[in-house]
Amino acid sequence: MNPVVVLLVAAGAAWESEALTRIDGRRDVVVLKRCVDVDDLLAAASAGQADVAVVGIDAPGLDAAAVDHLRHHGVQPVAVVPSDAVDAGRLRASRIGIPGVVGEAALHLLPDAVVAAVSTPDAPPTVPRGAAGTPLGEPVVPGAGSSGPRGRTVVVWGPAGAPGRTTLAAAVAAELAARRRRTVLVDADPYGGTVAQQLGILDEVSGLLSAARLATAGTLAEGFTAVQRALDQHLSVVTGLPRADRWAEVRAGALDHLLEVARDQGDTVVDTGPSLEEDGLDPGRPGRNRLTLEAVGAADELLVVGTADPIGLSRLARGLVELAEVTGGMPVRVVVNRMRPTLGWSEKDVAGMVAGFGRVASLHFVPDDRAGVDRAVVAGRTLLESGGSPVTRAVAAVVDSLHPPALPVPGTGAPPARSTPARSTPAGRRPGRGLRRRTAGRDHRR
The missing domain is CATH 3.40.50.2300 (Response regulator)
Known part of the structure; x- marks a missing residue:
């Protein structure tokens, strides 16, 4: 030998x-x-x-x-x-x-x-008793030893054609936070994230790239707070790639590690890219779409969004088939966005078109409210902050399917508690971006 x-x-x-x-x-x-x-x-x-x-x-x-x-x-x-x-x-x-x-x-x-x-070159990593709640010599169980219940990962995916992935992800995260659930919104779009721009976050350093560096160094759990931008008491954001060509700086497994760490803080909502294609030419160097594939693979709940027009529904149907091949048929919640009467068909008609293309756990419709969405984007705020909208009510129904609301207080009929967004704008004042500049978290390079 x-x-x-x-x-x-x-x-x-x-x-x-x-x-x-x-x-x-x-x-x-x-x-x-x-x-x-x-x-x-x-x-x-x-x-x-x-x-x-x-x-x-x-x-x-x-x-x-x-x-x-x-x-x-x-x-x-x-x-x-x-x-x-x-x-x-x-x-x-x-x-x-x-x-x-x-x-x-x-x-x-x-x-x-x-x-x-x-x-035994492929033996699983081990930790001592007390370091992560497992005995010496046993495989590390993600999340073991964390205090309190762990959050859930909600991944928002949709096919190409701008069906509204980012808008839906931000709205779902804001609704969860309004229900006093600690929520982290992660921008994991490998083609260049827009969550920061949509929410008016003035960010000099990408939260995703900072998290990837910490994950590579093995210190993400300790430094996770530094890569988030706090929007209010319950909602924070991990901003995305500043340029599409920087996807290669996020090594394989970094996003998966980030989502595991985020689960220990609360619920996580992930905005992804449109492509599920395996595009890595070298097995040792996975391609750009691995970020989306890692997010989908880590999902506790998958929200699939498509638009209500003929082209959008065709893409949605093909996307559901492709997604089922990737996930092995995991049930998904489908959100049909920009539903409007001028299309000439009812929700029942659309439901019939979507049925049969995947395991649909629930189907939701979000009305077309361009004025409300534009108002929120221009102000750099979530839809919930920018005022009442049919979209926010529809998103609330989507969140109800993810987290059913608590029962009313016995004898009162009062609905479950729901916090008021921390940055609501006083009547008569046009919302602006200055407050966001003051409340955004600071980045700490490691």
Whole structure:
């Protein structure tokens, strides 16, 4: 049996000499190179001569992208974590995809961990008891150990042709927040998000790109607050890509990780792109549409929106078939947008057209109210903030299907509590963007 070939990066840590001594004492393990830093490690791994990389968890540049690079070249990572922060080190290792972890005080176990990394290269990440609520050695369960009930992820998807995905996503998020549900609106459109522009958020740094950087570094849970823009007490926004060509900066899995973290805060509403096509030419470099596919795959509820005109309904029917192929037939809630009498057919007619193209859990109709939508967009506010509209009432019915309202207070007949939007405009004053500038959250680069 050939010995396991090891690359070592200690970044000047005191444990390096003992690690070398332990490895040299084994016939089945041999050190190929002591690398200066992570960049040197990645270059050495590219040669294809090593099997395992032993690296300090605090080594500068060690992140999920570096781990992916190692695995792409057949090198399995094993992390050495500080003795005074074993739990934190193991948790960070699990977040960047390193399953094999050895504490500095247990370096006698390092050779066995190196051999095990080669024999079980696809083992799931593990965390110590107490770090995420699971015992040492058990797979990480997303969301385990979080306090209180977790929120749900509502993904808004629709075919090409601007059926109103962003408008519906923002309206649903605002309605959930008005019901005093903590809500995060995530702009995950890989073709260039417009949620920030639609809601009048003056944002210099993309929340999605900031979250992707933190996810790569394994620190998204700690820094998630910094990537959100608070609109009121219950609603915040993770803004989207500032330019369509920056989709490649969001590595595979980053959005999925973001949505898992967001679930611990409350409900999440996700605005997506129109295409479900697998467009990656290289399996190691997924294409642009993976953002939409990740969002759809993470959905607890899928809202599919299409327009009520003949072209929109045709696209909606084809989209439902395509979506069923991607999700395996997951039930969806269909929203037919811009319904108007001038089209010449009734809601019953439209329901008959949509039926049979997918598993429809519920069907909703949103009337065409161009004046109301334009008023909200010009003011940079949600439809709910800009005043009463037939659209907001229709969206409330959609949210009722997602979260049925609470029963009235016994003996009073009072409806369930519903908060007033925090930025309602006094009578006679035209809503403006200045308040949004003051209430938007600050970005903290990491």
